Amino acid sequence: MPDIIELLPDSVANQIAAGEVIQRPASVVKELMENSVDAGSSHITVIVKDAGKTLIKVVDNGCGMSETDARLSFERHSTSKIHSADDLFAIRTMGFRGEALASIAAIAEVEMQSRPHEEELGTSIVIRGSRLVSQEPSACSAGTAISVKNLFFNVPARRKFLKKNTTELKHILTEFQRVALACPETEFSFHHNNTEILHLPPANLRQRIMNVFGKNINQQLIDIKTQTGVINIQGFTGKPEFAKKTFGEQFFFVNNRFMKHPYLHKAVQQAYEKILPQDAIASYFIYFEADPSSIDINIHPTKTEIKFENEQAIWQILNASVKEALGKYNITPSLDFDTQGLIDIPAPDRDRPLKSPEIPVNFDYNPFEEEKTYKRKEEFHKTGSEKYENWEELYKGFHSAPGNEPASKSQTDMGDKEGGSSGLFETTLCTPVLMQLKNKYILTPVKSGLMIVDQKRAHERILFEKYYGAIGSGSGIAQQNLYPVSIELSSADYALMDELLGDMANLGFDIRNLGHNTLVVYGCPADTGECNPKEMIEKLLQEYKDTASVKEDIKEKLALSVARASSVRNKGLSPEEMQEIIDKLFACQMPNYSPGGKPIIKIIKMEEIEKKLK
Numbered sequence: 001m002p003d004i005i006e007l008l009p010d011s012v013a014n015q016i017a018a019g020e021v022i023q024r025p026a027s028v029v030k031e032l033m034e035n036s037v038d039a040g041s042s043h044i045t046v047i048v049k050d051a052g053k054t055l056i057k058v059v060d061n062g063c064g065m066s067e068t069d070a071r072l073s074f075e076r077h078s079t080s081k082i083h084s085a086d087d088l089f090a091i092r093t094m095g096f097r098g099e100a101l102a103s104i105a106a107i108a109e110v111e112m113q114s115r116p117h118e119e120e121l122g123t124s125i126v127i128r129g130s131r132l133v134s135q136e137p138s139a140c141s142a143g144t145a146i147s148v149k150n151l152f153f154n155v156p157a158r159r160k161f162l163k164k165n166t167t168e169l170k171h172i173l174t175e176f177q178r179v180a181l182a183c184p185e186t187e188f189s190f191h192h193n194n195t196e197i198l199h200l201p202p203a204n205l206r207q208r209i210m211n212v213f214g215k216n217i218n219q220q221l222i223d224i225k226t227q228t229g230v231i232n233i234q235g236f237t238g239k240p241e242f243a244k245k246t247f248g249e250q251f252f253f254v255n256n257r258f259m260k261h262p263y264l265h266k267a268v269q270q271a272y273e274k275i276l277p278q279d280a281i282a283s284y285f286i287y288f289e290a291d292p293s294s295i296d297i298n299i300h301p302t303k304t305e306i307k308f309e310n311e312q313a314i315w316q317i318l319n320a321s322v323k324e325a326l327g328k329y330n331i332t333p334s335l336d337f338d339t340q341g342l343i344d345i346p347a348p349d350r351d352r353p354l355k356s357p358e359i360p361v362n363f364d365y366n367p368f369e370e371e372k373t374y375k376r377k378e379e380f381h382k383t384g385s386e387k388y389e390n391w392e393e394l395y396k397g398f399h400s401a402p403g404n405e406p407a408s409k410s411q412t413d414m415g416d417k418e419g420g421s422s423g424l425f426e427t428t429l430c431t432p433v434l435m436q437l438k439n440k441y442i443l444t445p446v447k448s449g450l451m452i453v454d455q456k457r458a459h460e461r462i463l464f465e466k467y468y469g470a471i472g473s474g475s476g477i478a479q480q481n482l483y484p485v486s487i488e489l490s491s492a493d494y495a496l497m498d499e500l501l502g503d504m505a506n507l508g509f510d511i512r513n514l515g516h517n518t519l520v521v522y523g524c525p526a527d528t529g530e531c532n533p534k535e536m537i538e539k540l541l542q543e544y545k546d547t548a549s550v551k552e553d554i555k556e557k558l559a560l561s562v563a564r565a566s567s568v569r570n571k572g573l574s575p576e577e578m579q580e581i582i583d584k585l586f587a588c589q590m591p592n593y594s595p596g597g598k599p600i601i602k603i604i605k606m607e608e609i610e611k612k613l614k
Contacts, residue, residue, distance in 0.1 A: 025162075027175075028104055029048070029056060035100065036060035037183055038062075042061060043187045043188075045188075055148070061142060063117070064144055065114040066116060070123040073112075074110075074127055075102060108129075114143070121139060122140040166499045173190070184205050190491070198491040205236075214488040217283075220242040222238070233287070233288055233321050236284065236286075237268065244280065251286070263315065267315045267322070268319070272322075295309065436573055440454070442573075449606045451603050452601070454601075455573065459567040461588050462588060470525075471506045471507060479524055479525065487519045504562075539565035
């Protein structure tokens with residue numbers, strides 16, 4: 001039998017390794033920034049073009065590399081951090097495996113210029129697809145500059161699966177933020193398409209968080225500081241009133257390295273139990289300081305998952321630390337007592353003489369004597385018949401009450417099928433056409449039974465179809481605000497909004513860019529009513545980011561995001577408003593389902609109702 005097993009060429013092996021380490025442009029930014037931090041840099045600049053698909057360049061003023069080290073750094077498993085297996089349990093640096101540069105060079109065109117501070121000349125190396133193109137001396141600045149061009153040029157399948165620039169840029173900014181938050185003493189700057197998006201000067205931890213997420217976040221932060229023999233914890237957690245329904249401002253760091261840890265995330269969330277709704281997520285920036293020998297960071301290719309030796313103990317310490325921080329700031333569940341029925345205790349009058357309370361006693365009361373407290377059945381019926389000789393008087397004035405008018409022809413033309421338009425609404429003299437349940441559902445009788453309409457999903461469908469048509473035609477009408485509203489966003493949200501402003505103008509938004517991560521809202525679409533512009537923009541961004549991973553038309557996603565952000569939620573509606581929603585819903589192309597694919601209408605058949613009441 002001939003031999004069939006053979007060793008892979010280095011170029012192929014590097015491409016396979018790159019599949020684990022380099023998943024998208026953001027992975028390149030992460031690896032290069034971590035190398036710059038390990039080089040002792042005090043200033044790191046990241047330059048990106050076309051969301052990293054065309055160019056990623058990271059420049060630092062670190063220690064630099066000699067000619068030999070520069071060339072050797074592109075070999076697999078070449079590292080200056082590890083000399084034996086025992087060193088794996090004493091790691092305090094960002095990178096240590098020596099796979100990053102080799103993986104990047106296997107799937108891109110890489111140019112490196114590096115010079116130690118004590119040398120006059122540096123080294124310039126060009127590698128294309130793991131093949132050395134050139135290596136020569138270079139008169140470059142002290143430190144290291146690495147340019148990565150045409151990512152995945154030799155792996156077209158990987159390049160084809162990259163998302164659009166808005167999504168890839170969001171991932172790059174996320175990785176940039178993680179490294180920047182881990183190293184507040186280092187200066188960072190980020191440029192995209194020749195525009196500076198973010199500049200972070202050296203600062204303390206609180207100031208660095210404010211520089212990344214905006215000054216408004218300062219009022220949301222609560223200090224955490226705990227020192228134990230197992231682990232030290234410091235950082236900040238967010239106030240409950242600023243919690244959001246989406247992830248984005250949840251950060252764990254251990255020994256200045258970002259990590260993901262769902263188990264410890266539950267410890268933080270449980271500390272907010274009975275303070276936050278179940279679907280709300282508190283913000284936190286928590287930094288652990290642990291003995292390197294008590295953690296294992298070598299369990300994931302991207303080194304973002306870390307295993308602790310005493311996870312249960314750390315869970316308890318973290319949970320108690322967050323609860324202690326909330327307690328210090330008197331952030332506890334508010335008790336909402338009903339004011340009705342409380343005893344009114346008047347303030348005592350100093351001049352009034354004090355008297356002992358008197359208890360009235362009936363000395364003639366006989367407990368063995370039967371009291372005639374109930375009328376006989378005949379007397380009860382007699383009283384009722386004399387009082388209501390005409391039963392129609394019971395409903396006198398009922399038909400003139402709002403919402404109880406007889407159904408008009410337009411109302412009776414709606415269908416009793418789910419989403420259909422055939423059949424008639426069933427109305428009687430004593431039954432209102434429309435009623436609202438729990439400020440969430442609209443109920444109305446139909447021929448086959450009872451129709452239930454989810455008012456929020458119905459409003460989403462109505463607004464979605466209107467906004468989607470407005471984006472294509474540019475027919476959106478702006479309602480000017482009485483006073484312009486300025487909104488300061490994080491760098492990631494600011495970059496995302498910059499991409500959406502053109503389409504949002506077609507919807508009816510009048511938003512202007514002031515720079516420095518600040519927007520001014522002068523007007524909103526007329527259908528948004530009395531919504532707070534700032535809250536609507538924040539909800540819009542959250543909804544848009546929730547659907548950013550789905551491959552769909554950007555206009556469709558934007559229309560869906562605005563519809564969800566401005567739809568009615570748990571709001572009491574007048575009969576006229578309910579009727580308007582019903583009429584507009586059945587005028588939609590797809591009244592059965594919301595834009596997200598969830599059902600809007602449910603018919604409970606009369607057979608089901610009668611079966612329940614047997």
